[in-house]
Amino acid sequence: MQITITLADQTKKIFPKDITCLSIAQSISDKLAQKILVASVNDTLWDIERPITQDATVKLFTWDDAEGKNTFWHSSAHLMAEALLHFYPKAKLGIGPPIAQGFYYDIDFGKETFDIQNFAAIEKKMLALASQKNIFSRKNISKKEAIQYFEKKKEKYKLELLKNLQDGQITLYTQGNFTDLCKGPHIPHTGSIKAIKLLNVAGAYWQGNEKNQQLTRLYAITFPQKKELQNYLTVLEEAKKRDHRTIGKNLKLFTFSQKVGMGLPLWLPKGAVLREKLIKFLTKAQNERGYSPVVTPHIAKKDLYVTSGHDAKYGADAFQPIKTPHDELFMLKPMNCPHHCEIYQSEPRSYKELPIRLSEFGTVYRYEQHGELHGLTRVRGFTQDDAHIFCRPDQVKEEFKKVIDLVLYIFDKLKFQNFTAQISLHDPQHPEKYIGKTANWLQAEAAIQQAAQEKYLETTTKLGEAAFYGPKLDFMVKDAIGRSWQMGTVQLDYQLPEKFQLTYTGKDNTKHRPVMIHRAPFGSLERFIAILIEHTAGNFPLWLAPTPVIVLTVSEKYNEYAQKVCTALKKQQIDANLDDRNEKIGKKIREAAIQKIPYMLIIGEKETKDHTVAVRKKGEGDVGSMELHFFVKKLQEEFYIY
RNA sequence: GCCAAUGUAGCUCAGUGGUAGAGUACUUCCUUGGUAAGGAAGAAGUCAUGGGUUCAAUUCCCAUCAUUGGCUCCA
Structure with missing residues (x-):
């Protein structure tokens, strides 16, 4: 046939x-x-x-296809399990899937603890098993047989997995001495796995549920060629150099102090300049788009958050309230939106004034879990580039689209190309996680999807990722080591206006409920700067560089003229530093280069005599001498691209 | 919050059961130099904190705190 x-x-x-x-x-x-x-x-x-x-x-x-890599790594996970059982025969296996870079296996070592010292031995064993070219063989098996098989092996996690599988669709894969419950597929045999690296160990809850047993997760990666592993490790090393924590330290942008408290960044002068420049940039963009800046305090009465619903939802995980001598409770503000609602409430509103766009670089405080804190990307005190748009229902889509435009404008100016847009919807399976009527949710979700579509935005959709009051459109960007972070966010909210009883008078002279859009193009300045550092490796564009220009003297004889140059630049609003130390010019250049300063002006005998500056540009080197005013003009042209 | 690892000079990191070392930064001096590290000297550490074992602990053990990698969470 x-x-x-x-x-x-x-x-x-x-x-x-x-x-x-x-x-x-x-x-x-x-x-x-x-x-x-x-x-x-x-x-x-x-x-x-x-x-x-x-x-x-x-x-x-x-191997060149994602499907090929995934299968290769999935098979490698089986190989690792086989090697592990050789060393830990009593270990119980959880799951072992491929991931974006490699694979992991979750294992319950019982009373034994896994020792990282064993990495090398396991890698060696895996290589030995791989070289046996053991075939991955597939076997269909009845549910009853499968249960018997895993009961005999006391593989309790596999038995739990079996519960959710249908009879007739159960397959086992065997290679060498190892058999696993697995739907496959697999590579033909272990022989193609030539390079193996165990990467790290972590705890992971069984089935991702905090209430379950915590298993030991072993991360590893394998390749069909040794050279590829070498390349991968080199890429990892390079990525580490881009880490915003390292660069932030080297460039003196920010620091942390145990005395101040974990997760509370201290912005150093250079970092603060960078922050200010970003704030100025966004403020200008927002003012051009009809936003009105407002300022609200860092604390508010607890009642405010009871009204908003934040207290019920996050009260337990917040910094605990501050008590006054008169037993009033104040909270450190975890959100700006309730404050902005009160600003909206401060006077009667007409349909004619809408939309009202209230913006604020509002610093908020959240008691993030200890284990979650991470450099500037996850902190306990941070500044949101927040704004709340109060609009009529008929304006929602248009406003939403304008916000998308703003986010894209900002990403474009900062050259964030590799972002993904994610529509985060509510999870109908868990209604307890949300507030508000289903009808409103569906309406809001439809509006977001429509707006994204009309902007031709490529989006992924995730259930259960919505905020408790509404669905979101999140802009996700990856950091240096491939972790995805939420940056810009646009959130549609029918609930808070309800909670705060916000109204406007319509054309018909009756009260109507406005709709709120929460939005933050950066997300938070802290996280945004962290990612900006990692994307640029600290080589900020000229208009953001904390020190755009440094003046270097060839010897102390020229300090006086160099000082004049520096002062002249500052008069032109160009923030120039001066390095007049008693050091050789080569050293000064090297250090300025390490500080990633875009322009160096070298001042020696010739320049002092001719009243010029010798310009050295980052990435290009010596670009020759010119008169100062000419350099200033060139620089300003470069600045005002934005 | 959970699992694991780590914590030595401002920074990057060696090292040791008999109270510490390098490079770099810093201070001073010499040098006054032309496009990525000139030379010398000096100062600098409660070896994260608190207990325990020991004649003796920075080193071994326990706890705490912080950091790192994950998990869970993320308004």
């Missing part, structure tokens, strides 16, 4: 029934047959040596 196989390029080929993808690859070229790791048959991932029984569309995947 013959079957027709349609390949990715739409060519059709006739093969005998029970042909495998490996044979199909062989029919194309030997080289492809060597490289193929996994395939898909009618869009279902398929072992390459598993027979195909009927007409199908087949795609072949190699």
